[in-house]
Amino acid sequence: MSSAAPVCPAPHGLLAGRSVVVTAAAGSGIGGATARRVLEEGAAGVVIGDVHERRLGETEQALAREFGPGRVRAVRCDVTEEDQVGALLDACTARHGRIDVLVNNAGLGGTAELVEMSDEQWSRVLDTTLNGTFRCTRAGLRAMRGQPDGGVIVNNASVVGWRAQRGQAHYAAAKAGVMALTRCAALEAAEFGVRVNAVSPSLAMHPNLVKVTTPELLAELTGREAFGRYAEPWEIANVIVFLASDYSSYMTGETVAVSSQHP
Numbered sequence: 419m420s421s422a423a424p425v426c427p428a429p430h431g432l433l434a435g436r437s438v439v440v441t442a443a444a445g446s447g448i449g450g451a452t453a454r455r456v457l458e459e460g461a462a463g464v465v466i467g468d469v470h471e472r473r474l475g476e477t478e479q480a481l482a483r484e485f486g487p488g489r490v491r492a493v494r495c496d497v498t499e500e501d502q503v504g505a506l507l508d509a510c511t512a513r514h515g516r517i518d519v520l521v522n523n524a525g526l527g528g529t530a531e532l533v534e535m536s537d538e539q540w541s542r543v544l545d546t547t548l549n550g551t552f553r554c555t556r557a558g559l560r561a562m563r564g565q566p567d568g569g570v571i572v573n574n575a576s577v578v579g580w581r582a583q584r585g586q587a588h589y590a591a592a593k594a595g596v597m598a599l600t601r602c603a604a605l606e607a608a609e610f611g612v613r614v615n616a617v618s619p620s621l622a623m624h625p626n627l628v629k630v631t632t633p634e635l636l637a638e639l640t641g642r643e644a645f646g647r648y649a650e651p652w653e654i655a656n657v658i659v660f661l662a663s664d665y666s667s668y669m670t671g672e673t674v675a676v677s678s679q680h681p
Contacts, residue, residue, distance in 0.1 A: 426652050432663040434460035437514035442524035444468035444477045449523040451651035452658050457485045465510040467495030497524040497550030507557050519662040520558040522551045522573045529585040540588045547592035568611025572661045573600050575618040577679040597673045604671030613670040615661045620677030621648040644678035
């Protein structure tokens with residue numbers, strides 16, 4: 419078991435020239451790390467969306483300073499609103515003429531015992547995490563099916579979609595739904611040359627997660643991992659980049675665990 423801090427590998431141009439959309443990309447979590455990694459891997463541009471306008475603007479400015487303003491565009495997007503999902507994807511086609519990669523990272527968690535969970539709590543998590551992924555996948559397929567060489571969709575699931583965790587019935591149901599949606603969408607998308615896969619992380623540490631999770635739960639979840647440590651967000655982003663790249667050209671309908679916690 420090793421808890422040594424990992425070092426992010428050098429880029430290899432895996433997404434050279436691609437146009438990418440990433441939802442829930444504000445801040446230092448998986449979405450923000452993905453936006454950064456696709457640019458490091460040579461993407462022509464990335465359009466990032468999020469409901470948190472301040473953090474979204476800060477992320478756009480940080481990426482623009484490092485990679486150039488012409489390669490980054492931020493659009494406020496609440497994935498529970500179909501018109502905002504459409505506007506996010508339209509921003510990519512308007513700037514780049516197409517959408518090569520769509521990363522559906524938006525999701526919402528929470529903790530509540532099932533007997534105490536309200537309909538509003540249940541519906542809020544399902545509408546963002548599962549229905550939001552559906553709305554974005556639908557819009558992405560509509561855009562990509564007319565492209566001569568298709569495209570790639572990568573969804574963010576969770577190991578909680580496989581294993582039980584107390585107080586997470588709504589989140590687990592939503593993430594299990596994302597996995598099922600990924601499999602079904604992949605079959606329908608194949609005729610358009612579009613691949614649809616998912617990543618299934620466990621615990622990727624970032625400041626916002628620390629704010630909403632108890633130290634006891636973080637310690638418990640970390641202890642379950644084979645390496646005895648949490649993942650860095652860029653480690654999840656690297657697997658997303660792989661699934662978005664030509665290195666995974668024959669993979670579709672798969673959910674790839676970025677954790678030892680899977681069946």
